[in-house]
Amino acid sequence: MMENQQTTHIIQRDTPVIIIKNLYKSFDDLAVLKGVNLTVYKGENVVVLGKSGSGKSVLIKIIIGLLKPDSGEVMVLGQEVDKLNEKELNALRLRIGFSFQSSALYDSMNIRQNLEFPLTMNIKNISKGDIEKAVVEVLDAVGLENKMYEMPADLSGGQRKRIGIARTLILRPEIMLYDEPTAGLDPITCFEINKLIKRVQKQFNTSSIIITHDLTCAKETGDRIAMFVDGKFTRVGDFKEVFDTTDEQVKGFYDYNFIK
Amino acid sequence: MFNIASNKYLITKRLDTFFLSVNKAYLFVIQFFKQVFIPPFYIKEVINQCYEIGLKALPLITLTGFIIGIVFTKQSRPALLEFGAASWLPSLMGIAIIKALGPLVTALICAGKVGSGIGAELGSMRVTEQIDAMEVSAINPFKYLVVSRVMATMITIPVLSFYCIMVGLLGSYVNVRAEEATSFLTFFKNAFSTLQFLDLFTSVVKTIVFGFTIGIVGSYKGFYATQGTRGVGKAANQAVVMAMFLVFLEEVIIVQISNWIRYY
Numbered sequence: 001m002m003e004n005q006q007t008t009h010i011i012q013r014d015t016p017v018i019i020i021k022n023l024y025k026s027f028d029d030l031a032v033l034k035g036v037n038l039t040v041y042k043g044e045n046v047v048v049l050g051k052s053g054s055g056k057s058v059l060i061k062i063i064i065g066l067l068k069p070d071s072g073e074v075m076v077l078g079q080e081v082d083k084l085n086e087k088e089l090n091a092l093r094l095r096i097g098f099s100f101q102s103s104a105l106y107d108s109m110n111i112r113q114n115l116e117f118p119l120t121m122n123i124k125n126i127s128k129g130d131i132e133k134a135v136v137e138v139l140d141a142v143g144l145e146n147k148m149y150e151m152p153a154d155l156s157g158g159q160r161k162r163i164g165i166a167r168t169l170i171l172r173p174e175i176m177l178y179d180e181p182t183a184g185l186d187p188i189t190c191f192e193i194n195k196l197i198k199r200v201q202k203q204f205n206t207s208s209i210i211i212t213h214d215l216t217c218a219k220e221t222g223d224r225i226a227m228f229v230d231g232k233f234t235r236v237g238d239f240k241e242v243f244d245t246t247d248e249q250v251k252g253f254y255d256y257n258f259i260k
Numbered sequence: 261m262f263n264i265a266s267n268k269y270l271i272t273k274r275l276d277t278f279f280l281s282v283n284k285a286y287l288f289v290i291q292f293f294k295q296v297f298i299p300p301f302y303i304k305e306v307i308n309q310c311y312e313i314g315l316k317a318l319p320l321i322t323l324t325g326f327i328i329g330i331v332f333t334k335q336s337r338p339a340l341l342e343f344g345a346a347s348w349l350p351s352l353m354g355i356a357i358i359k360a361l362g363p364l365v366t367a368l369i370c371a372g373k374v375g376s377g378i379g380a381e382l383g384s385m386r387v388t389e390q391i392d393a394m395e396v397s398a399i400n401p402f403k404y405l406v407v408s409r410v411m412a413t414m415i416t417i418p419v420l421s422f423y424c425i426m427v428g429l430l431g432s433y434v435n436v437r438a439e440e441a442t443s444f445l446t447f448f449k450n451a452f453s454t455l456q457f458l459d460l461f462t463s464v465v466k467t468i469v470f471g472f473t474i475g476i477v478g479s480y481k482g483f484y485a486t487q488g489t490r491g492v493g494k495a496a497n498q499a500v501v502m503a504m505f506l507v508f509l510e511e512v513i514i515v516q517i518s519n520w521i522r523y524y
Contacts (some may be wrong), residue, residue, distance in 0.1 A: 104393035
């Protein structure tokens with residue numbers, strides 16, 4: 001069913017969906033973002049590659065308004081995130097999907113309730129039929145139709161990640177933010193998640209930022225790679241462009257991942 | 261030479277942290293009163309929480325209330341007999357259980373059972389990013405999680421207190437009945453005979469305040485839990501300790517205010 005629905009995605013270079021300018025963020029004395037600049041275009045998957053703990057997740061948490069920047073500008077779908085009031089921010093958040101590193105499924109709810117929750121809380125008077133249709137569609141999209149009534153604790157790490165992605169897709173976001181989608185998973189499950197990310201891009205026509213330190217994931221899912229080193233992007237381009245360098249920090253990252 | 265610019269604390273690190281946490285708690289309480297009157301109202305979630313809280317605490321309250329009724333009656337009887345005032349036993353039990361023991365025992369049990377539960381649940385939701393997940397889905401986690409739980413404790417704890425009072429008086433009656441032929445009706449009539457409206461009103465207010473305290477302390481500790489699983493345990497533990505301390509403090513203050521009202 002999924003394969004039939006796939007379309008070829010087109011990156012619209014004249015339509016930026018996320019523009020980040022001169023972004024700075026510190027926690028106490030620790031400067032995490034030191035002048036970050038990045039533009040993500042419509043239909044594009046941008047992979048943010050960097051070491052664990054370097055501040056990559058902080059970047060996407062600022063994009064969705066979970067954290068406030070110290071200075072700089074973040075424009076998402078034409079709106080400056082930092083300047084929005086609560087109502088406007090919530091309206092914007094409905095257009096952005098956020099897949100957490102830990103999946104963040106609600107423990108007390110089964111899979112169906114997890115998926116229904118954002119829908120019923122945000123869309124007043126939604127019919128049972130529409131909920132059913134949306135739930136079945138996103139479960140089908142992530143290939144877990146048979147897990148509808150299971151509890152999150154009964155799922156494997158990979159399945160939890162997929163359900164986490166399904167929960168964000170149910171609100172039909174225009175932008176997807178993935179926080180370490182393959183962290184802690186075996187290579188086969190990583191491969192499946194990478195495929196799913198590409199499929200989501202095509203089927204739901206999303207633009208994405210994928211935070212990872214996994215080079216295979218970056219290579220398979222990214223249209224562009226942004227190398228995050230020491231609080232800013234040092235190199236941005238396609239996979240070959242980024243790693244065609246003598247910069248030791250970038251090369252070292254490549255060598256380590258592929259065990260040269 | 262002492263360089264003021266290099267001293268990043270206003271007073272000392274410990275005092276700064278203390279005042280900051282007092283301010284954070286104050287803002288949390290204010291936030292509750294702001295959110296509680298603004299729609300949407302998650303009535304279904306409040307009912308769910310009432311059911312959870314009531315059901316969790318009911319067996320323990322039944323047992324404790326009944327035993328307190330028996331033990332208190334047993335221990336008071338010899339002293340009253342000495343003065344030939346055994347017939348005052350139902351009234352004494354009425355005053356003790358309705359005015360003090362019932363609400364206090366219920367609050368302490370709920371602080372342990374419910375307060376820690378709320379602290380641990382919200383704490384684990386915080387450290388596993390479930391609260392953030394709500395926020396990014398445009399759902400107000402404060403309203404959905406905190407307001408509903410605090411409302412539930414404010415509703416449930418007065419009901420449980422009333423239940424505890426009834427079970428306590430029943431325990432007391434069982435003991436009185438074992439010693440002398442007092443009818444059920446006479447016992448209860450005497451138990452309530454010395455109580456005034458102010459006493460009952462104070463008890464009800466007290467249980468609502470206790471309910472609010474247990475709910476808000478548990479929610480606060482859980483909502484701001486940090487440091488992974490260790491933080492969850494810490495949140496649950498601190499929720500119990502802080503709620504119990506505040507319940508005792510409020511008991512003293514409310515009794516004092518009630519006495520002022522009575523005498524002036």
